[in-house]
Amino acid sequence: MEMEPVIGLEIHAQLNTRTKLFCACPTEFGAPPNTNICEVCTGQPGALPRMNGRALELAAKAGLALGSRVNERSLFSRKNYFYPDLPNGFQTSQLDPPICEGGGLEIAADDGSPKLVRLNRIHMEDDAGKCIHDEARGISLIDLNRAGTPLIEIVTEPDISSAREAVEFLKKLHGLLVRLGVTRGRLEEGEFRCDVNISLKPRGASELGVRGEIKNLNSFRFVGQAIDYEISRQGAVYSSGGKVLQETLHFDSVRGETRSLRSKEEAHDYRYFPQPDLPPAEVSPDLLARLRQELPENPEDALARLLGSGLKEEQARLILERRGALDYFDACVVAGAAAPRAASLMLELFLPFCQKEGVSPLESAFGPDLMARLAGLADSGTLGRRKVQELSERMFREGADPEKLTRDLGLSQISDEGELMGMARRAVAESPAEAAKYRAGQDKILSFFVGRLMKLSGGRAEPRKAGELLRAVLAEIPDGGPGGGADGGEGARP
Amino acid sequence: MAQAPSLASLGLAEARAGLLKKEFSARELAEACLDRVSETEPLISACLHVFRDEALREASLLDAAGPKAERILWGLPVTVKDVYLARGAPTTAGSRMLKGYVSGYEAEVVTRLRRAGAVLCAKTNLDEYAMGSSTEFSAFRPTRNPWDLSRVPGGSSGGAAAGISARQAPGAFGTDTGGSIRQPAALCGCVGLKPSYGRVSRYGIVAYGSSLDQAGPLARSVSDCGLLLAAVAGPDGKDSTSSRIPPEDYASLSPPEPGRLRFALPRELWEARFDPETEKVLRAALRLLEGAGASLEAVPMPALRFSVAAYYVLAAAEASTNLARYDGVRYGYRAPEKSDLLGLYRGSRTAGLGREARRRILLGTFALSSGYYDAYFRKAAQVRRLIHDAFSGVYKGFDFILAPVSSVPAWPLGSFTDDPLTQYQLDMMTLPLNLHGGPGLSLPAGLGGDGLPVGIQILGPAFREKPLLEAGLLLEGLFPRLPEPPLKAL
Numbered sequence: 001m002e003m004e005p006v007i008g009l010e011i012h013a014q015l016n017t018r019t020k021l022f023c024a025c026p027t028e029f030g031a032p033p034n035t036n037i038c039e040v041c042t043g044q045p046g047a048l049p050r051m052n053g054r055a056l057e058l059a060a061k062a063g064l065a066l067g068s069r070v071n072e073r074s075l076f077s078r079k080n081y082f083y084p085d086l087p088n089g090f091q092t093s094q095l096d097p098p099i100c101e102g103g104g105l106e107i108a109a110d111d112g113s114p115k116l117v118r119l120n121r122i123h124m125e126d127d128a129g130k131c132i133h134d135e136a137r138g139i140s141l142i143d144l145n146r147a148g149t150p151l152i153e154i155v156t157e158p159d160i161s162s163a164r165e166a167v168e169f170l171k172k173l174h175g176l177l178v179r180l181g182v183t184r185g186r187l188e189e190g191e192f193r194c195d196v197n198i199s200l201k202p203r204g205a206s207e208l209g210v211r212g213e214i215k216n217l218n219s220f221r222f223v224g225q226a227i228d229y230e231i232s233r234q235g236a237v238y239s240s241g242g243k244v245l246q247e248t249l250h251f252d253s254v255r256g257e258t259r260s261l262r263s264k265e266e267a268h269d270y271r272y273f274p275q276p277d278l279p280p281a282e283v284s285p286d287l288l289a290r291l292r293q294e295l296p297e298n299p300e301d302a303l304a305r306l307l308g309s310g311l312k313e314e315q316a317r318l319i320l321e322r323r324g325a326l327d328y329f330d331a332c333v334v335a336g337a338a339a340p341r342a343a344s345l346m347l348e349l350f351l352p353f354c355q356k357e358g359v360s361p362l363e364s365a366f367g368p369d370l371m372a373r374l375a376g377l378a379d380s381g382t383l384g385r386r387k388v389q390e391l392s393e394r395m396f397r398e399g400a401d402p403e404k405l406t407r408d409l410g411l412s413q414i415s416d417e418g419e420l421m422g423m424a425r426r427a428v429a430e431s432p433a434e435a436a437k438y439r440a441g442q443d444k445i446l447s448f449f450v451g452r453l454m455k456l457s458g459g460r461a462e463p464r465k466a467g468e469l470l471r472a473v474l475a476e477i478p479d480g481g482p483g484g485g486a487d488g489g490e491g492a493r494p
Numbered sequence: 495m496a497q498a499p500s501l502a503s504l505g506l507a508e509a510r511a512g513l514l515k516k517e518f519s520a521r522e523l524a525e526a527c528l529d530r531v532s533e534t535e536p537l538i539s540a541c542l543h544v545f546r547d548e549a550l551r552e553a554s555l556l557d558a559a560g561p562k563a564e565r566i567l568w569g570l571p572v573t574v575k576d577v578y579l580a581r582g583a584p585t586t587a588g589s590r591m592l593k594g595y596v597s598g599y600e601a602e603v604v605t606r607l608r609r610a611g612a613v614l615c616a617k618t619n620l621d622e623y624a625m626g627s628s629t630e631f632s633a634f635r636p637t638r639n640p641w642d643l644s645r646v647p648g649g650s651s652g653g654a655a656a657g658i659s660a661r662q663a664p665g666a667f668g669t670d671t672g673g674s675i676r677q678p679a680a681l682c683g684c685v686g687l688k689p690s691y692g693r694v695s696r697y698g699i700v701a702y703g704s705s706l707d708q709a710g711p712l713a714r715s716v717s718d719c720g721l722l723l724a725a726v727a728g729p730d731g732k733d734s735t736s737s738r739i740p741p742e743d744y745a746s747l748s749p750p751e752p753g754r755l756r757f758a759l760p761r762e763l764w765e766a767r768f769d770p771e772t773e774k775v776l777r778a779a780l781r782l783l784e785g786a787g788a789s790l791e792a793v794p795m796p797a798l799r800f801s802v803a804a805y806y807v808l809a810a811a812e813a814s815t816n817l818a819r820y821d822g823v824r825y826g827y828r829a830p831e832k833s834d835l836l837g838l839y840r841g842s843r844t845a846g847l848g849r850e851a852r853r854r855i856l857l858g859t860f861a862l863s864s865g866y867y868d869a870y871f872r873k874a875a876q877v878r879r880l881i882h883d884a885f886s887g888v889y890k891g892f893d894f895i896l897a898p899v900s901s902v903p904a905w906p907l908g909s910f911t912d913d914p915l916t917q918y919q920l921d922m923m924t925l926p927l928n929l930h931g932g933p934g935l936s937l938p939a940g941l942g943g944d945g946l947p948v949g950i951q952i953l954g955p956a957f958r959e960k961p962l963l964e965a966g967l968l969l970e971g972l973f974p975r976l977p978e979p980p981l982k983a984l
Contacts, residue, residue: 039599043819045587046579046601046698050734080815080862082839089818142823271862273871276705276812278734 003200003238005231006208007166008158011173012151013183014127014191015058021126021150022049022092029189033143041148043087048277055150056099059124060283061291062152062182063100066119070283074099074123076275081268084142085129093153095272098123099281105176107168110161117169118157124281125151152182158197158208163227167220170194179296179323193218196227199244200234209234210244214251214258226251230258302326309339318347325351328361331368337375345375349392357396365399366392374402381462382406384413415462417469420453423461424469427452438474446470501526503978506570506664506718513569514561520569524553524613527571531616531662537981538638538647540657541616542576543584549615556611566745567725568611572665575651576617577624577700578709580604587700588622588632588650591820591827591846601698602733603667603709603726610725615663618653622848623817624674624702626650627921630911631850638907639682640979641946645904648678651712655682658712659979665722666712671703672805673899673924675710676936680899680949683938683976686712687719687963690956691931692737694723695730701816703809704735706928716937716966720744723959742960749968750961753787757952758892760795763923769902771942776898779939779950782972783896790896793888797880798926802918804881805925806854807861807874813851814858820846853914878929885930885953894965895953898923899936903946924951932956935966940974945984947976 020027023040039047063070074097078090100122109115129147133140154173160166174192178185185192199211212230217223229251234244246264251257297305299320306316306329319325325346332342350371354361362368374392377383383391383406391411394400406412414420427449428435438445449470453461501523504512512518528546535541549571556569574580577587579597581604586592607614621631629637629652637652639645640660647656651668655678658666668675670688679686687710694709701707711722727741759780768776784790822828822842829841847855861870888895900923910917927934932955939950952969954962 042824044579044598044825045585045592045595045700045819046577046696047599048697048733048735050732078815080818082818082821084821084823084835087819087824088815089821090815269864271815271859271864271867273811273815273862273867276735277701 001238002203003235004203005161005227006158006199006201007160007162007227008197009154009156009160009166009169010195010197011154011170012193012195013062013154013177013185015055015150015152016181016184017052017054017058017150019052020148021052021055021124022148025148027149029186031145033141033145036145037147041087042144043089049092049275051278051281052150055124056281056283057287057291058182059099059122059152060288061180061295062154062177063103063122064288064292065176065180065182065295066100066103066105066122066154068100068103068119068122070100070288071097072284073097073280073282075280076124076278077272078275079125080271083128084140085131085144085147087129087144087147091125091128092275092278093125094123099283105169105173107165107172110165115159115165117159117165120155120157122152122154125153127151163224163231166196166227167224170220170223187218187220190218194223196223196230198227198230198234200231200238210246212244212247212249212258214249215261217251219253222251222253225253225256226258229256233258296326306339306343309333311340311343315343315347318351319343322351322361324361328368328371331362332371332375335369335372337368337372338379341375341379342371345371345378345388345392349389350396353392353396364396366396367399370395370399370402377402377406381415382412384460384462386459387411387413412460413462414457414460415465417465420457420461420466420469421473423453423456424449424466424473427456427470428473435474446474449474499526499530502530502661504664505715506567506713506721507715509570509664510566510568510721514563516561520553520556520613521550523569524549524571524615527615527661527663530660531657534640534660534662534981537643538640538656538660539635540618540637540647540653540660540662541573542586542588542619542632542634542653543617545583545615549613552613556613562611565609565611566721567607567665570612570665571615571663572607572612572667572722573616573618573654573657573663574601574604574607574614574667575620575624575654575669577620577669578604578617578667579698579700580614580617583617585617585700586634587624588620588634589820589847589851590633591842593633593827595826599698602695602730604698606726607667612665612725616657618651618657618666618668620653621650622851623700623813624650624669624671624707625813625850625854627673627677627917628905628907628910629653629678630907631848633848636907639904640981641683642904642984643981644983645906645946646681648681648900648904650674650678651686652678652682654712655679655684655686658682658684658714660981661978664713665718667709667722667726668712669699669702669707669709670928671706671708671809672921672928675712676899676924676927676934676949676951677921679712679936680938680951681904681947683941683947683949683979684712684714685716685719685935685937685966685970686710687723687936687959688927688934689723689727689959690737690933691928692735693741693933693957693959694726695733695736697730697732701812703812704816705812706805706809708928716935716963716970717747719935719966720747720963723963727959737957739957742958744960744963747960747964747967749971750964752783752968755788755894755965755968756892757783757788757790757894757896758793758888759790759896760798760888761792762795762798763897764792766898766901766922768898771944771946772898772901772903772948775940775942775948776950779969779973780896783969786968786972791892793892795884795888795926797877797884798922800877801881801926801929802922804874804877805921805929806857806918807870808878808929810854810858811861811871811874812858814855814862817847817851817855822846850914881926881929882931885926885932889955893954894962897951897953899949899951900924903942903944903948927951927953930956933959933962935962937966937970938973938976941976945980
């Protein structure tokens, strides 16, 4: 009998807040053990939780972006179990109603067609601390820095059919939540981790098989490996006539296999009940409207908008790809920059700097208003390409004003026709032999004159105009007379 | 036992007047109270921790700065039940589990008391984790009733009430989850107020039944309770269940015109079986009130019949998870044997928690368990709703509800320690108020022929403590004044 896998995911994402879910302790990672703690997150007698409003907003935002229904009132419940890293003897989580219900995310199915992976719910909860087992000393140590860190748990429907689909879903979800700022999503720090529910059923059957739950996977690769291993393990059990047990599994990433942690019989009775210390979490219609406005547009809409504003597709895609680049670009345009100029300056100069220095665009000293001024100077022809490049380096390092720099350094491009014409005549007059070759039909020699003129101008001549004027001057005097025009004599030597 | 020295027997308001006029110093007052504590503690065991040196030092500091009328408890000695955390001081909640636990932070009430100028003299005895109505379930020692040392003071704030009655301090704070302020106040002949749920911050008070627990004052007069409430009432950002409704001015009260007051007397409570002496005192009190012109009317409140059952499910359910943190891992008692994790939990909780606490944890765990939740917890929550609605209905036609506090006077130690069901039933007069959430004031109605005080309680609409206290002031004026308790075994 051919079996097909049925997979659902439970994703824990750490919300990107400065402080914990129910107290003001910092959520920073890597502090010395038991330093980011207080009476609330260590479960001292008499301490009470108070809701972090920012966490609530981020959870609602995740729901909005995933098309979920965000409940105006959701309830916290106590989920009771004993473990040394759980200071209160209960986790504060949400049972019914959670903050978000429904929604989904589209991925490409294994056959290439689009497939909606539906969400069951998103709920908020606090994280536990950490137990560190010191085998050498035969003791266990507890670090409560992480206790009380805000999480959302995103629960999918069992809509996923393969390891590849699961990984694609997770990557897409991860990218979206990171882009939204809902989570920082650092996998190595456990900020985005996943439980996998997986069962097999005869292809086409409607009834689901008995499932195993693989806990706490914190890399996309492990998710893929664990699912593939579990599919073949369960398949082997079925084909040998055995029974798959409902159990909780651990994935051993070194051996690449799953191991049983506990069976259904050992499952906890969590005795959920409404957390009496917290009123319902409220997301008012006003708040919801504001959060909706804060949502970034989806990538397809953003691409269309960028193309509409005159960017080349290549440029638009690069801007969408780089984190923070779209916000920076939009801010430049708001500050008055022409869209195509802002895009080319960003891609050629600004973003490479950011990447090299590890600075996110909007945090750079080279702010969008400065970029808009630089773009203006470039568009008006005041600054040539090379000068723009020179300036941008100083702008990036010092946040210097390009208009002031241009004035102070005398960098502005010479585009005044009278001034340039003088230089053009002098360049032609100084090199009669080359002028003769040009007139004899060697067009390419024009660039020689442009170079001469540039030298004369200290590099500030506007190249396009310089070319035009040189061409005019060279065309002017076919009879070889000294100089030309009214003021032409200077430096004209035969 | 000699009469209390004059300074220790002053009420809060009188002592405050004397302090502001500099008739005596804060230190002299504190010293008089602390001397009284030393003198009476061997008889009543009301206190678990006495802060003599700290209190005298604090009082001297206050004296040095001079009286401040705007600090309404300036220089006044107070005690708190040993569930309030006070920075640097021990907090045991009457439990062996927390023996030696030192508070690393402070309860909001204690902070506000200090800000108001109060001098913290002692932390008082209680039933372990406030679970009980006799203070016999304290893990350390029982407290005795100043009116008859062979009897219980009531509970769970028995230490607070006995201390007030014995003139150890003019003001005390207790907690009331199912009557734990009002019942000991009645059995010890003092005044106790359970404010509305959310009126006083619960932050830093060891939790028993979180949705029912409320902090409140005990004193020897109604207006003294008003002063104490005024010092601590009001919103607290650290307690998400504290109400944002602004407090009223509880420090200046005047009694209402009795002819305008309509009292409802719930049949289910007044038709209970009473101890004859208690009943006599209660009937006399009702006659006095009627004689003054107030209207009294019996009303049926059938939902109250289920309050004992509903309360013991809800409070125990919440307690079962509130007490989960006492696991021997991070602080508190830890079983000494080397064993695995489960053994550590079992050993620590079995030895660290007393019989009544373990009984309620098991009861609550059962009520929340898969398969029983709907039959017990959900049903109890529905009853709570019915009781709430019954109160609201009565307040549409009446100003207050008038009820007994206890059907019996203080009982001899040991009467019910092996009979929890009978003891739970005795709470039926006080539990309904906690299920409603409104305020209630217990005050002495008189002394029975057996020489034991009898209390009566007025219950009112939520967040209307001021009119409730003012009605209390009226009743206090009508009812006989109690003498000082004899501090002897009768």
